[in-house]
Amino acid sequence: MGMTADAETATRRHTIPEPQGAAPVAGRNLLFLREEELRLAQDLLFFGYRDFTGVADQLLVELNMGRAHHRVLHFVGRRPGITVGDLLAILSITKQSLGRVLQPLVEEGYVVQTPGASDRRQRLLALTEKGAALERRVFERQRETIMRAYREAGPTAVEGFRRVMRGLMGTEARDLLKLLEDEPQEGGRRR
Amino acid sequence: MGMTADAETATRRHTIPEPQGAAPVAGRNLLFLREEELRLAQDLLFFGYRDFTGVADQLLVELNMGRAHHRVLHFVGRRPGITVGDLLAILSITKQSLGRVLQPLVEEGYVVQTPGASDRRQRLLALTEKGAALERRVFERQRETIMRAYREAGPTAVEGFRRVMRGLMGTEARDLLKLLEDEPQEGGRRR
DNA sequence: GCATATGCGTCAATAATGCTGACCCATAAG
């Protein structure tokens, strides 16, 4: 479909080295950029993400919660003291959508809100012990999935996985990710 | 939370080799299996998948379609002649959920159904030219995202990415993925 | 100190995607 005969041929064999015209890129060849390889990436992301989230979802429905609740627990646990606004930026959803899951989590004692010290309009979010325990239960499930995948693939593959996943993100997400990685616990960073 | 002081310390430094008790696993160390690394994987998958699908969603809403429509177009395009049952297995949704997106796609001429040759109860699915054109438009968007990520990361990283993503899948998904990879085009394989 | 901006909460209405349970039709297979 709109491909030349040559491109069609290249799509079939995996072993033929085929340097892409003029491209002064480091390393071997660029076969991994062919259409078939890119479509495979779509499949991998679909099945991988589906099964990765699936194991957690199973447990969550038993607790009458959805994936959205877990995301809140995860990111609040990751950055205790996070503001509502920052959480919204991370989740990329609207205030209303967040409210619907956050409110029950607060009411049922999984999350606490405390007024910001410097800006008392803010509601800094943190997990209660109950919330942390729940988050951990869900995490244990995904942990096994990830550990199996990481262990089977090996350290080099894991590093590659990280690089590619980072590359799939927009610049915004990369910055947010940095915030999550830095400053392990103490909450309160400002843009 | 529930970690020993030693574990806490290990969570901080990246460079301390820490052989995991008795584990005769090949290769360096197992640092990449620490809790912090696994939580990072959660973040990577969340942001990566979000942005990967996001670029396509943008275009899809303009066409009054959702992600579910795209998934159907993608997998039907990947395996022309696929049966409804096989598609259901791939998507892991119910017949009713599929019907809601498949029906409009057929009515609006994106997908055609033809009775199976050997079993006339089956409705073999395939894209029309219109459907293939649409699928391609959406693909072009994701293609750029993936290509950028792959190119920046390099061939070794890409291979690692694939290994890890495969590892995240359950055995069922891995088998389905094999079906998609083998037999490039000719539809009609049986279990 | 007052006007305005910001952080957060909330109401109402709507859409997309998924689910279960129950049936139906056409065709395959014993």
Add this chain to the structure above:
DNA sequence: CTTATGGGTCAGCATTATTGACGCATATGC
């Protein structure tokens, strides 16, 4: 001829997301 299977469809419901509009408390600039 009976039963199983592939597929379609109806009704009802849950979750997660959206937009638009408003209200309240607190910061901030002049």
